[in-house]
Amino acid sequence: MKKMDSKNWFFATLIITVCVIVAAAHWPVLSSKALLFDDDLFVSEDSPLVQNPGWALAGRALTEVFNSSVMVGYYQPLPVISIMADCAMGGSSSNLSPFRRTSLTIHIFNTALVIILLYFLFGQPIPAAIVGLIFGVHPLTVEPVAWISDRKTLLAMFFVLWCLIFYVRFAQKGGRKSRFACMLMYLFALMSKPTSLPVPVLMLVLDYWPLCSTGFQPVKTRPGWPCHVWRFVIEKIPFFALGIVFAVITAVSNTRSLGIPLSSRLEGPAQLLHTFLTVCYLTIFYLRKIFWPMNLSSVYMLPEPMSLSNWVISASVFGVFALIAGLFFSLRRTRAFLAGLLFFFLAILPVLGIVPFSDWVVASDKYVYMPIVGLLAVLAWAITSLWKRIAVPRTALIVLLLFLSSVQIYCLRRYLSHWQDTVGLFEYMLKLTPDSAQAHSELGVVLQSLGRSGDAINHFQQALKLKPDYAEAHYNLGFAFHSLGGTDEAINEYRQAVKIKPDYGQAYNNLGIALGSQGKLDEAVKAFSMAIEIKPGYARAHYNIGKAFQLQGDVNEAIAHYREAARLKPDYVEAYNNLGNTLRLSGKLDEAIEYFRKAIELDPNIAEVYYNLGLALQSQGNTRQAVDYLRKALQINPHHAGAAEELKKLSKSKNK
DSSP states (O other), rough: OOHHHHHHHHHHHHHHHHHHHHHHHGGGGGOOOOOOOGGGGHHHOOOHHHOOSHHHHHHHHHOOSSSSSSSSSSHHHHHHHHEEEEEEEEOOTTTHHHHHHHHHHHHHHHHHHHHHHHHHHHHHHHHHHHHHHHTTTOOHHHHHHHHHGGGHHHHHHHHHHHHHHHHHHHHHOOOHHHHHHHHHHHHHHHOGGGGGHHHHHHHHHIIIIIISSSSOOSOOOOTTTTOOOOHHHTHHHHHHHHHHHHHHHHHEEEEESSSSSOOOOHHHHHHHHHHHHHHHHHHHHHHHHHHHHOOOOOOOOOOOSOOOOOOHHHHHHHHHHHHHHHHHHHHHTTSHHHHHHHHHHHHHHGGGGOOOOOOOOOOGGGTTTTTTTHHHHHHEEEHHHTTTOOSSSHHHHHHHHHHHHHHHHHHHHHGGGGGHHHHHHHHHHHHHHTTTHHHHHHHHHHHHHOOOHHHHHHHHHHHHHHOTTTTHHHHHHHHHHHHHHHHHHHHHHHHHHHHTTOOHHHHHHHHHHHHTTTTTTHHHOOOOOHHHHEEEEEEHHHHHHHHHHHHHHHHHHHHHHHHHHHSSTTOOOOHHHHHHHHHHHHTOOOHHHHHHHHHHOOOOOOHHHHHHHHHHHHTTHHHHHHHHHHHHHHOOTTTTTHHHHHHHHHHHHHHO
């Protein structure tokens, strides 16, 4: 018993040591200020996760399966709830530390789980720990840890690893508890990211090797169960059924949210050939990045032309066939290489271009995060095999592998240095992929937010040169033009955006704003109405159409839309103020005062609200309170002419 306890303590010490090294290697991510692509959907001040973190929103994230009002994209409730918890702890676009801290913590746990899984498979603690370290500090792990919106990859990996650990224990010892826990972890993995779908097939790969290996067999097979493939397949029918359910959920939710149907691209001979070449290219691309992680980026592009006349493509096809031949040749000695590469390929298959999950993403480092487990298993098996041979000096082997980990840490830190600010990150990516329209457009958005509109316009225009039908770039260019006073140019760009993307509610909203600024209120109302029709829960569009109706003199419509904006966004101060002002002008003073007080409660530093509240109180005959609020308006804004004029009038009236 003492010997067993000592062994467990030794293994626990190894895990803790590796986790400390992984934490130290990734530590600079905690101070990273970079935001990437869709991070604003999660951490911007307009995000419902930032505005209203709580149980009610968590419930909506869980229950709104096919058409979420919380998040754009496919059904992913657990990452949304996880980020919501970070928001509740103070996370926002101006305070990214809670998000980074949680992501790094999950990655550290994943590293520990990789070690445990490999130990259960091969029974050697030191080789398992070394391979876990290689995973934990691999430069390809920078992206899923640093990219806030990629929390889904980290959580999916966390639950997949638990699923595989419970499955290995079930395969070794049996038991309903392990099987139930395995099923539960698979459910949680699917609720994190749909790339977890292949897990039942990955279990079959583990059955093939090493769980039921006829060669090197470090673990026991299922007690009383023969190594028969159909028994293993039947055993996993509940997992396949659950996977099919979530495949349908993902397809429907993604189509409704983004308009991108998750259907196969294998249509017609030309498309079939293009998909085949893409799969071959990306397979070799990812393997090359794993073994030589240089020039890493969050933006990759397919080589052109995508045909065998391109030596890169032809070399990739040749590489795939050579790899297949080598794997079958290796079967003479072991199943390990075939099983490991098969695990890797099946795990990464959903993102190899067969399923159109995005309209611009070609490849991404994060897609390797889970599939790499198959290659890690092969590496752990190889080290374990060497470990058992007395002729191989173990110390030399450990030193060699630790040196490899040190090189990885150096590359990881070097790549992580580009994540310290958003502009620097996008400029780095554009150095590697200067023809990426997405990177140009996103860098333009960042520059626009920093007030560098001229530079932003240059990048938006460059994006449109590369991709003329890029609706988001037209929208961003329109926004930049409008900020510089180019209203006609802005209207033209917004019209181009909605022509390319008819369901672009945000573009319709901004088109309405631009038209309204030119006094074209009827056209503005039509644009806002389209935005609301596309996105009924669009609070800003309701607010803007309310302003347009108010300017047209349609008070009832204005009030109705202001009310809806405030209902959709309970902290919408501008909506409460305009609603109160419209009610005041309609003679509904008590209700108007109520909304002004609500606006002040939400933000006590807006002079206009105090001014309007003062006018409402004055109209009620409550002069003393009116004076107090008008003075408060002047205190906040000493140049508020309206408040100064009203106080002057009240002073003259009092003197008379």
